[in-house]
Amino acid sequence: MDEQLLRTISAAREDVLARIAAAAKSAGRDPASVRLVAVSKVQPPDRIEAMWAAGQRVFGENRVQEARERWSARREAGEDFELRLIGPLQTNKAREAVGFFDAIETLDRPKLAGALADAAAKLGRAPRLMVQVNTGEEDQKAGVFPREADAFIASVRTDYGLTPEGLMCIPPADEPAGPHFALLAKIAARNGLDQLSMGMSADFETGVMFGATSVRVGSALFGERKAH
Ligand SMILES: *Cc1c(COP(=O)(O)O)cnc(C)c1O
Numbered sequence: 001m002d003e004q005l006l007r008t009i010s011a012a013r014e015d016v017l018a019r020i021a022a023a024a025k026s027a028g029r030d031p032a033s034v035r036l037v038a039v040s041k042v043q044p045p046d047r048i049e050a051m052w053a054a055g056q057r058v059f060g061e062n063r064v065q066e067a068r069e070r071w072s073a074r075r076e077a078g079e080d081f082e083l084r085l086i087g088p089l090q091t092n093k094a095r096e097a098v099g100f101f102d103a104i105e106t107l108d109r110p111k112l113a114g115a116l117a118d119a120a121a122k123l124g125r126a127p128r129l130m131v132q133v134n135t136g137e138e139d140q141k142a143g144v145f146p147r148e149a150d151a152f153i154a155s156v157r158t159d160y161g162l163t164p165e166g167l168m169c170i171p172p173a174d175e176p177a178g179p180h181f182a183l184l185a186k187i188a189a190r191n192g193l194d195q196l197s198m199g200m201s202a203d204f205e206t207g208v209m210f211g212a213t214s215v216r217v218g219s220a221l222f223g224e225r226k227a228h
Helices: 004-026 045-053 065-076 091-100 110-123 146-158 176-190 204-209
Strands: 035-039 058-061 083-086 102-105 128-132 165-168 195-196 214-217
Touching: 004 035, 004 045, 004 204, 058 065, 065 083, 065 091, 091 110, 102 110, 110 214, 128 146, 146 176, 165 176, 176 195, 176 204, 195 214, 204 214
Parallel strands: 035 058, 035 214, 058 083, 083 102, 102 128, 128 165, 165 195
Antiparallel strands: none
């Protein structure tokens, strides 16, 4: 273990945790009600080792294959940690994802709901689920549009027998995040969902202010990513 790297990564984690706690307190919330998801996609193994050594046990990954390469050994060793899929999921990888992840945050279409339900039945394993909402209605982004969200959530429950626990969003990069987080919280509340995955390195404190129960933080914890 590179001691210098461990110090740097530990300090970054402590800083992010302190900022989450401060944002929670100023919003009148219990800091323990916000979970830090360390987004480890693309990060080199030594940084992930350091984050693990710093005590972090909840990680987010964008791609099924990459996640398996990075985390299978720890899974097989019986280590206790939580892995969340936060990137788009292709239907033909649903089974692999259900078998590997503890939570899938990117449920956003009926076909995927069907594939996840089938896989859960076959594997006897049901990761927690979140519905991704495309709050900015951006063409290039995954997620159901806000006006479709209520019907989609109802269909996920009744047609596919799935029980999503909450909602996730990625606001447009060029807009203030607050209104998007507020919209996500409103959609969740009217659908009886109490988990909100919102906020990244640039805006996790805003996420906490608007009720995030988990924030997905990559570069502020690990340092900048190299391009995929
Ligand atoms: C990469 C990614 C993050 C983390 O982004 P940072 O800006 O590095 O914190 C969070 N959520 C999703 C869905 C991502 O793809």
